[in-house]
Amino acid sequence: MVKRPTMQDIARRAGVTKAAVSFALNGRPGVSEPTRRRILAIADELGWQPSSAARALSDGRAGSFGLVIDRPARTLGLEPFFMQLISGIQAELVRHTTPLLLTMAEDQAAEIALYRDWWARRLVDGVFVVDLQLGDARVPVLEELGMPAVVLGAPLGTGSLPAVWSDEAAAVATVVSHLRQLGHRRIARVAGPARLRHTWVRTTAFERATRGAGMAGRTVETDYSGERGAAATAELLRDAAPATRPTAILYDNDVMALSGLTAARGLGLAVPADLSIVAWDDSALCELVDPPLTALSRDIRGYGAHAARRLREAAGGAPVGDLQDAAPSLTLRRSTGPAPDTLGG
Amino acid sequence: MVKRPTMQDIARRAGVTKAAVSFALNGRPGVSEPTRRRILAIADELGWQPSSAARALSDGRAGSFGLVIDRPARTLGLEPFFMQLISGIQAELVRHTTPLLLTMAEDQAAEIALYRDWWARRLVDGVFVVDLQLGDARVPVLEELGMPAVVLGAPLGTGSLPAVWSDEAAAVATVVSHLRQLGHRRIARVAGPARLRHTWVRTTAFERATRGAGMAGRTVETDYSGERGAAATAELLRDAAPATRPTAILYDNDVMALSGLTAARGLGLAVPADLSIVAWDDSALCELVDPPLTALSRDIRGYGAHAARRLREAAGGAPVGDLQDAAPSLTLRRSTGPAPDTLGG
DNA sequence: ACGCCGAGCTGAACCGGATTAGTGGACGGC
């Protein structure tokens, strides 16, 4: 365990004071150019790095950001979304050597307690808020604390917090329109938890789009798990006559799309001949199954990177507004096809 | 932005000095019981929380641990392993309100640079090391830095670093033995990258077990991606006559097992009638497909929790040894069955 | 020749904790 060099050590070697060293290392006026170079050379030679604790104490900012996820670990592990998101956030943060604190919470109350704790101890300078809910309790708490935060998701119910979002309603409309062109008239949607804001956005858009196209559009709620996805699929398909059952299903994540594919086959239906399937979020999973799944793709890493940049600005005290990213695009694969001729025409 | 209360504020209100407040809050002798209670009450009333920066500066430890993952984001997102692991680590760390710094690196050189940086700035008190490689360059660096670390994986090539591991060789033997009892004589394995230590462990054990049972055992290397898993499966099955092709395949992760299932079907083979499939790491994915996949299960969250406890001890200066967790167990599902009668008996 | 200015640096305070040496008073022993 070697003692790390401090600015004091550099100052001694250079024959100046700590203050001069500080000026030199931070590139601010107060030292001559030759002195600055000499100090930088010595710092480099000693392998000096600023103590994060000392700097944090001195300037009052933690120098890191936080992310809390409160989904159950088992379903979380299968959500490529979060790893992609974290990867994207990191890609932006490393450019300023800002670390990310990641934690999983049991529920939203635990998450809020964590925010209060982090902020009281100044462990982070701000947080990313994911899985926004209807009437989300985190928003007023963050506002009350004055804690910088960026919401990832639709700018609805976000109060004064800036949001980074993509137009999911437009994506839903794209899917519905595409299916209609393929001749589908009865389509269903297997959704995530209804309390989530983005589920609400998608459901609302789905209803509007299907109604607008004169189609029957039914939505079934789940918890994103494969089990519930399979159950919802069975519920939609089992007891309905061919003339009333949906001919296409849109799933809110790819895991459920996969389980839906399995469930449909279990009921003797062929994909896409009898049933078309569309997944939300295009992960590698969609290409691994047969048939490969048509899916809504979006640049999740870019999404995370944008949010990180936004949070940095917000934490810097700048007033930041919402940022709209590109809408998801539909990647066509073989799980969608023309609607079966169920009218017996 | 309200000013947070400091120990100085508490001291003023209580009519004592900072030192007395420090004694009281840290439960050490130096103050009378009534005074201690009074101070605690005031601290509670003011909502005081210690400044993490000040504490870190004062006692020289960061109070947090780090984890660096250097796998490509696309395959990473599908690996339930890491989310489970992080979740397990957290479960242990939150009990001491210790945060976890998570970062993804491009490659091992970047990871090592990150370790040096983190340690020089005392951003973390130690790190979890995953995906140990043969002749891993991180080990000597961590030893040289004197940076506390715990390796997750077999205690081979870990130098002086403590390892938390499970007996994967035994797990391989279990699988081989089970398949042999089902009548299989030619089994193959679709492995992860050969440079990883645990791939080496599994491959070595696989060769020993198959040879010991008088069976043909072939291993094909991949990068854990579904694409490569499918390609490896095709390579194993395509050009071989029924009498020489493997009748069972063990995959090093569940994503590849799924892609293998899809690939085998594409070649006209039925599972498990023509081919048995076993996955490594039992995630929800294994239960979502038809047939559900037989898999090696292990308590990944417990694994992470043990590692976290170990790292805390190591960072505390205690000499810690290796810790062996339970070996993975085989969860039987419908993707494995009796070997087809290929001898034309 | 003198004053003034600004560049270049110093000294000290500050951030919010932990720690250690020292001090005052009460109390006990003889």
Added chain:
DNA sequence: GCCGTCCACTAATCCGGTTCAGCTCGGCGT
């Protein structure tokens, strides 16, 4: 009644940075 001891607390210092007021000195103008 005097001394010693212990308790409860204070004052001061440290951790490693940042910041700010002020000092010194050289050069320039007049």
